[in-house]
Amino acid sequence: MKRYYVMGLFSNFEEAFSTISEIRQHAIPGVSVDDVTLKSPIEHPEIEEILGDRGSPVPKFSLFGAIFGAIFGFLFLASAQANFLTQPQGGKAIITLPSNIVLSYEMLILFGVLSTVIGFMVNARLMTKRHPLYSEKVSLDQIGVMLELDEKNVDSLKELFKKHKVLEIREEVSL
Amino acid sequence: MQTKDINENIAWAKINEDVLRSMENPRMGYWVALAACVAMILCAVLAEIYQYQVGMGPSDLNWPHMWDLYIATFVFWIGMSHSGTLLSAILHIIQADWRKPIYRFAEAMTLFSLMTAGLFPIIHLGRVWNMYWVLPYVSDRGIWPNFRSPLVWDAFAITTYMTSSALFLFIGMIPDLAICRDNARGWRQKLYTVLSMGWQGDDRQWRHFRRLYLMMACFLIPLAVSVHSIVSADFAMSIMPGWHVTSFPPYFVAGALYSGCAAIITLFILLRYFFRFDEYMTIPIMEKTCKLTFAIAMVWTYLNLVEFAATWYGHDLVAKELLMQKFIGPYAPFFWAMLFLGSVLPFTFAFEKLRRHLPTMFVVSLFLNLGMWLERWMIVTPTLSLSHMPFAWDVMWPSMIQWAIVFGSFGWFGMLFLIFVKVFPAVSMYEVKEMVFHRRHYHNDELESKSHRREGDRQPADADPSPSREGA
Amino acid sequence: MSLKNILENWSHYRRAHEDGGHHEYEHMWGMAIDLNKCTGCNACSVACYAENNLPTVGKDRMRKGQGLHWLRMERYWDEPDLGGDEKEYQERGGSFLPMMCQQCNAATCEPVCPVAATYHTPDGLNAQVYNRCIGSRYCSNNCPYRLRYFNFYSYYEESWPEPLNMQLNPDLSVRDKGVMEKCTFCIQRIRTGKDAAQREGREVKDGDVVTACAQTCPTEAIVFGDLLDKDAQVTKLWKAQEVELGKTKQDKSNGELRGYRVLEGLNTDPCVMYMDRVREA
Numbered sequence: 001m002k003r004y005y006v007m008g009l010f011s012n013f014e015e016a017f018s019t020i021s022e023i024r025q026h027a028i029p030g031v032s033v034d035d036v037t038l039k040s041p042i043e044h045p046e047i048e049e050i051l052g053d054r055g056s057p058v059p060k061f062s063l064f065g066a067i068f069g070a071i072f073g074f075l076f077l078a079s080a081q082a083n084f085l086t087q088p089q090g091g092k093a094i095i096t097l098p099s100n101i102v103l104s105y106e107m108l109i110l111f112g113v114l115s116t117v118i119g120f121m122v123n124a125r126l127m128t129k130r131h132p133l134y135s136e137k138v139s140l141d142q143i144g145v146m147l148e149l150d151e152k153n154v155d156s157l158k159e160l161f162k163k164h165k166v167l168e169i170r171e172e173v174s175l
Numbered sequence: 176m177q178t179k180d181i182n183e184n185i186a187w188a189k190i191n192e193d194v195l196r197s198m199e200n201p202r203m204g205y206w207v208a209l210a211a212c213v214a215m216i217l218c219a220v221l222a223e224i225y226q227y228q229v230g231m232g233p234s235d236l237n238w239p240h241m242w243d244l245y246i247a248t249f250v251f252w253i254g255m256s257h258s259g260t261l262l263s264a265i266l267h268i269i270q271a272d273w274r275k276p277i278y279r280f281a282e283a284m285t286l287f288s289l290m291t292a293g294l295f296p297i298i299h300l301g302r303v304w305n306m307y308w309v310l311p312y313v314s315d316r317g318i319w320p321n322f323r324s325p326l327v328w329d330a331f332a333i334t335t336y337m338t339s340s341a342l343f344l345f346i347g348m349i350p351d352l353a354i355c356r357d358n359a360r361g362w363r364q365k366l367y368t369v370l371s372m373g374w375q376g377d378d379r380q381w382r383h384f385r386r387l388y389l390m391m392a393c394f395l396i397p398l399a400v401s402v403h404s405i406v407s408a409d410f411a412m413s414i415m416p417g418w419h420v421t422s423f424p425p426y427f428v429a430g431a432l433y434s435g436c437a438a439i440i441t442l443f444i445l446l447r448y449f450f451r452f453d454e455y456m457t458i459p460i461m462e463k464t465c466k467l468t469f470a471i472a473m474v475w476t477y478l479n480l481v482e483f484a485a486t487w488y489g490h491d492l493v494a495k496e497l498l499m500q501k502f503i504g505p506y507a508p509f510f511w512a513m514l515f516l517g518s519v520l521p522f523t524f525a526f527e528k529l530r531r532h533l534p535t536m537f538v539v540s541l542f543l544n545l546g547m548w549l550e551r552w553m554i555v556t557p558t559l560s561l562s563h564m565p566f567a568w569d570v571m572w573p574s575m576i577q578w579a580i581v582f583g584s585f586g587w588f589g590m591l592f593l594i595f596v597k598v599f600p601a602v603s604m605y606e607v608k609e610m611v612f613h614r615r616h617y618h619n620d621e622l623e624s625k626s627h628r629r630e631g632d633r634q635p636a637d638a639d640p641s642p643s644r645e646g647a
Numbered sequence: 648m649s650l651k652n653i654l655e656n657w658s659h660y661r662r663a664h665e666d667g668g669h670h671e672y673e674h675m676w677g678m679a680i681d682l683n684k685c686t687g688c689n690a691c692s693v694a695c696y697a698e699n700n701l702p703t704v705g706k707d708r709m710r711k712g713q714g715l716h717w718l719r720m721e722r723y724w725d726e727p728d729l730g731g732d733e734k735e736y737q738e739r740g741g742s743f744l745p746m747m748c749q750q751c752n753a754a755t756c757e758p759v760c761p762v763a764a765t766y767h768t769p770d771g772l773n774a775q776v777y778n779r780c781i782g783s784r785y786c787s788n789n790c791p792y793r794l795r796y797f798n799f800y801s802y803y804e805e806s807w808p809e810p811l812n813m814q815l816n817p818d819l820s821v822r823d824k825g826v827m828e829k830c831t832f833c834i835q836r837i838r839t840g841k842d843a844a845q846r847e848g849r850e851v852k853d854g855d856v857v858t859a860c861a862q863t864c865p866t867e868a869i870v871f872g873d874l875l876d877k878d879a880q881v882t883k884l885w886k887a888q889e890v891e892l893g894k895t896k897q898d899k900s901n902g903e904l905r906g907y908r909v910l911e912g913l914n915t916d917p918c919v920m921y922m923d924r925v926r927e928a
Contacts, residue, residue, distance in 0.1 A: 013612075038378040041187070041350075042609040043385055051378060058386040062394070079649030080311060080319045082660055087321055087763045091664025091753030091916065095653070099323045102405065103331050109398045110335040113391065117342050120387040124380040126349075126372040134375045136357040139350075141187035141608070144376075230824035231782070232799035237712030239793045241784035301782015301797065301825030308762045308781055318763065318779070326761035326783055413789040414755045414913060559788065563910055566721040566746070567793035569712055 003174040004154050007039070007133045007146040008161035015164040016143045020050045023147075028156045031149050039134070039144035058119045065115020066108045073107025074100055133170050142167065148174060180273045180459045181607070183614035190455075190607050194351075194600045195358055197450040201597055204449070212590040219583020222576045223298060231301055235574035239567045240559045244577040245299035246409075247551040248584060251434065252292030253333070253406050254427070254547065258435020259285025259340065260399040263347070264392035272613065273463050275606040276455035279351075280446060280592075281439050282344040283601070287591040288438075289337045291584050296329065298580060325408040332405040339398055343391050349374050350384075350605040366598075403431045410554060416494035417501075417558035422485065426478040433475050433517070434547035436468040440540035442592075444533050446601060455602050458531050465530040468543070472521035479518070493563055501557050505570045510553050516546025664753045664916070665893075674851070675771035675874040675892070676832050677918040678861075679884040679906075680745060683925055684868035687743035691860035691869060692718045695747070697814070698833060698859035700821050702806035708799070715796040717830040718747040718860055742924055745869070747860065748773060748794045748830035749909065749917030752892060756786035756795060764827075770837065771874075771918060775829055782825040791910050795829045798822050832871070833858040853879040874918065890920045 010016035016038075024033040033052060038044075048054070077100045081087070085094065121127060131146075138144050147157060158169055226233060236243055259282040266274040297306050309320050309330045320327045353374035356367035374380060407427035410418035420426075443464065447456040486498045501510045523529045523539050530536060561568050595601070653660070662669055695701065695718040704714045721744040750773045757765050757773065764779035765786055787795035801824040807815060815821060818835035822828055833856075840856035853872050861869040872881035874892065888906025890897065895914050897907050905923040 039376045040378070040381065041376060042605055042612055043381045044378075045385065047378060048382075054379070054382060056383050056386040058383050059390055062390045066394075075650065075653075076311075077322050078653050081322060082653050082656065083317060083649065084319045084763070085669070086766050087319075089321060089323060089757035089760070089763070089766055090755060091668065092323055092758055093663045094660035094669055095657075096323050099328070102328055102401075102408075103322060105401060106328075106331045106335045106398075106405075109394050109401075110338060113335075113339045113342060113394050116387060116390045116394070117346060120346070120383050121372070124377075124383040126374065126380070128373050130373055130375050138376045139354040139357045140191055230798065230800040232708070232713055232824075235711065236784075236797075236799065238714070238787070238796055240712070241787045241797060296783075299783070301784065301827075302780065305762075305781045308779070321758070321760050321763040323758040324761040324785070325759065326785055330761070409785075413759065413785075414791055414915075415789065562793065563791040563913075564721075564746075564793050565723070566719070566744075571712070 002151045003148060004151055005131075005133050005146060005148055005172045005174050006154055006157055007135070007144050007170045008158075008166040009135060009137055009142045009144050009168040009170075010164065011142055011167055012165060013040075013044075013143050016145055017047070017050055019145055019160060019164045022160060024050060024052075027160055028149075028153050031147060031153050031157065035147045035149060037146040039138045039146060041139055041141060041143070057123060058116060061119025062112050062116040065119075066112035068115070069111025070104050070108040072111070073104035076107075077103055132172050135168075135170065137168075177458050179614075180457060180463075181276065181610060181614065182454060183611050185454060185611060187608055187611070190604055190611075191354060191358070193452070193454070194602050194604050195355065197452070197601060198355070198597055198599070205593065205597070209590065209593050212586040212593060215586025216583050216590060219580045219586070222579035222583070226298075226576055226580075227303060231299075233574060234576045235571065236577075237569065237571055239562065239569055240556065240571040242299070242555055242559065243571065244552065244573045244581050245295050247555045248548070248581045249292050249295035249299075250406055250427070250551040250554070251548045252288045252295070252584065252588075253403065254431035254434045254551070255288040255438050255544075256285040256292065256336070256340070256435065257399050257403060257428070257431035258439050259283070259344075260395050261432050261435060262439065263343065264395040264399070267388070267392045268396070271463075272610050273460050275610045276452075276457075276602055277439070277443060277460060277464070278606075279344075279348070279603045280442055280596070280601045281435075282340065282347065283592065283595045283599070284435075284438060284442060285340045286337070286344055287588050287595070289333065289340065290591060291588045293333055293337065294584065294587070296326070325405065325412045328405045328408060332402045336398055336402045339391070339395055343395060345370075346384075346387060346391065347603070348599060350376065351600045351603060354604055355600065399431075400428055403427045410558075415558050415562055416491065417486075417497045418554075419494075420482055420485070422478055422481050426475070426482060429471060429475040429478055430547060430550055433468065433471045434544055436464060436471055437540045437543035437547065440464055440468065440536055441544065444537045444540075446596070447533075450596070450601070452602060455607055458533075461533070461536065462527070462530050465524045465536065469521050469524035472517065472524075472543075476518040479514070497557060497561050500561050501553065504557065504561070506553065506557050506560070509549050510557075513546050513549035513553050516542050517550060520546065668752075670767065670769050670771075672771050672875060673769045674876075675918065676750065676837065676856075677771075677872065677874040677881055677885070677920070678747075678832075678858075679870045679881050679888075679920045679922065681868045681870075681922045682743065683905075683922065684866040685743050685745060685924075686866060687720055687722065687741070688865065689720050690863045690865060691745055692716060692720055694859040694863035695830070698816055698836075699831070700815050700819060702802035704800075704802055704806070713797075713799040715798070715802075715828065717794075717796065717828070718745060720745050744909075744921070745860070746792060746794060746909070747919070748832070749792055749915070749919045750832060751915040751917045753914060753916045755789045755791060755913075755915055759785045759789045761785070772832055772834065772837075773829075774834070775827060775831070777820060777822055777826045777828065780826040782827065784827065786827055791913055791915065795827050797827050798824045800824055852876070853881075884922075885920055888920065888922060892916055892918070 020036055023031055023036060036051060038047060078095050081095050133146060135144060149157060161169055262274045262281040263278040297303055300306055309327055311320055349371055352367050352371035356364060356371045359367055404424035407423040411420055411423035413419060443456055443461060446452055486494050520539060520542055560570055699717060701715050701717060708714060723742050754773050757767060761783055762779055762781055764776045766774055768774045784797055787797060803821045836858060837856050841851055844851045844855060853876055858871045861871040870881045870884060872879035874882055876882060888904050890906040893916060895911055906920050908917045908920055
């Protein structure tokens with residue numbers, strides 16, 4: 001059976017949200033809210049109430065990056081100092097904790113930031129091709145609700161979109 | 176009187192249009208400004224070439240004044256970089272949404288002032304060509320940099336800060352770059368297609384984006400504080416009177432935020448005027464920035480007083496003598512100017528009429544920056560001129576070589592900034608949209624105008640009682 | 648492996664100066680300078696210029712403060728309002744303080760150098776590695792004695808016109824622009840002394856090494872030697888004045904004791920002891 005991508009573009013955000021709410025309440029049998037992709041020009045923190053909490057592993061990347069940075073930083077500095085004995089300077093010890101704490105702290109932040117950004121790029125699937133249904137209006141002021149669904153449900157979905165004053169519907173056969 | 180941070184009925188298409196318009200077709204004035212900046216840079220480049228060839232001598236640095244304007248200006252630029260972090264990270268975390276129209280150029284300012292600041296430690300080296308020895312790379316000879324030195328901490332901190340703030344600026348700009356991509360033609364389209372990295376506004380992308388932004392903000396706040404603490408360690412870790420001061424890290428951080436806020440006001444007014452961003456960089460936002468600056472100015476003043484009191488009652492004779500000489504010695508005019516510009520002048524911000532008057536604010540913000548530059552100079556130089564050994568007391572005035580390089584650094588900063596505003600959106604479009612969206616839902620007009628109204632003011636006329644439904 | 652190295656030697660690597668430090672010192676070169684004997688004749692300074700290839704920078708640059716004088720003769724006058732009684736003949740109250748690098752054991756210049764161009768040798772010296780120096784000048788800023796000098800120009804180009812370049816000391820380098828330099832306690836002479844002793848198969852003994860300033864001083868005010876050598880003259884002088892390394896304050900109750908180290912309250916632990924000038928009351 002053919003699978004279709006269908007996207008409806010809405011100008012009124014609340015209508016778009018209530019469309020998703022109805023899908024969530026199984027307005028169309030066989031279509032789950034998990035198939036919904038919302039394309040929006042802005043961020044909607046409140047959308048998770050409707051779409052469901054889909055979670056984000058980005059903070060985990062931050063945590064592990066930071067821990068790695070701090071440990072690596074300290075060991076790197078300490079081993080560099082321990083192998084460079086001609087620098088016992090100003091009466092200080094070879095491995096000086098105050099300076100290493102300061103520098104490990106910087107490494108913590110550097111690796112934390114890098115790992116967070118990598119985590120974001122991987123999880124948000126950046127650096128991939130845009131979806132064929134992507135509309136430039138989404139970057140302006142319209143909101144798009146996109147679903148991947150079976151052929152038999154396409155018409156009922158369009159009905160639902162129209163009920164909520166959709167402006168434009170685009171569709172594409174999924175490969 | 177305008178009381179709203181932003182007109183929430185502004186059409187989203189207009190936001191896109193206004194910001195994108197600011198990026199295209201530079202007018203004559205733009206090219207003149209760019210040429211002026213390049214000319215300033217040329218001054219500095221010529222001076223630096225001469226200094227490179229001959230040695231540090233022509234800068235009139237001497238024994239005991241081994242550091243002077245270079246290091247003072249370095250600290251000045253590092254300080255200026257803190258404003259972007261303040262506006263984007265701290266105000267993001269405390270959810271002050273008025274930051275949204277103005278944080279982008281502040282972040283760009285962070286990056287560019289760091290790029291300017293980073294030049295100074297290099298310029299001031301006696302043997303510039305060996306500057307990479309400060310970096311910790313594996314060498315066959317088993318030589319490492321000295322990790323105890325605050326200068327190495329500087330290298331670490333500035334690298335980290337520059338990387339993080341560049342990423343923060345870039346990542347925060349991705350949705351806007353996608354807008355640019357959708358509207359551009361030619362080379363710009365190619366550029367923005369690469370830079371926007373396939374952003375398409377998915378809920379997945381936004382969801383991770385939100386987490387990312389929060390995490391980055393959480394990293395950047397302690398980073399910014401640590402960076403300027405480390406810069407203060409250049410002085411505080413030393414043994415010299417006037418530098419060996421415990422309160423230096425908070426003092427430097429306060430001074431950094433202070434000069435950064437003042438610079439934001441300057442650029443705010445310039446951008447607002449030249450790009451007609453009146454509807455985004457509104458007077459109430461300006462007023463809030465001024466209030467913030469005033470608060471930080473008072474913190475800075477307090478920390479100044481703490482330093483004086485601690486030195487006075489600490490009764491270290493050398494430090495006390497130095498403090499006295501700051502007030503009555505050869506550098507006293509500059510010290511008094513710094514105190515006046517840094518602590519007295521910000522009281523203009525206490526008057527509502529003045530802090531809503533753009534020309535006044537423009538002039539005041541320039542003088543505040545001058546004051547903060549003097550502060551850095553007055554930290555570096557008096558200590559060198561008067562220290563423990565009376566035999567090494569000396570007064571030195573910097574030569575034209577130093578002034579030329581300091582002058583040129585402003586041109587370098589200006590050039591980077593001018594290129595930025597034509598290539599990247601200087602106002603965050605998507606976040607202004609968010610701000611507008613949320614204001615439509617949660618904004619309480621009456622409360623807002625009440626908090627600004629005083630007796631005698633005219634009642635605000637209800638201009639548009641029916642808010643637009645677009646995007647809502 | 649590095650990690651093993653760190654874990655095994657942790658306590659050793661954590662020993663700071665006050666716990667005895669990392670070094671097992673072979674020597675501890677030090678000085679004793681008797682200000683009673685010093686006449687302020689500046690011969691030591693001249694000898695230093697000749698021995699260490701110090702460039703003469705000329706009047707203008709000297710006036711600007713861009714000169715190099717590893718050993719400088721500081722002159723202080725008794726000002727009438729500071730307790731001096733001679734208004735007309737102030738120089739009668741003049742006092743002299745020859746200052747050279749104090750070779751501090753807890754030197755403030757060392758930890759601030761970003762590239763480890765200055766470090767502590769097992770001889771107790773504060774070495775400056777010209778090749779490694781990048782000229783950040785932080786060390787000079789952090790020296791409370793202000794005893795570090797910077798090559799602001801390529802002085803060698805003009806300082807020794809032919810045939811004066813023939814008089815340069817071949818035992819040490821001529822410095823180019825952009826590096827910091829300072830008194831080394833004539834490290835080339837120490838090297839020669841140690842080499843000679845090694846060839847003869849014996850320990851270095853007192854008198855093997857004499858710095859240029861000590862050798863030149865007409866009144867023998869400067870005494871140089873190894874503080875670890877119990878029989879050395881300098882050790883005896885330190886002991887007689889009850890000045891010790893590691894102490895930050897001198898007990899001044901005994902009027903006979905004149906020894907002090909400059910700014911020792913800063914805990915830099917310098918290796919040069921001065922003996923106060925005694926004057927008629």
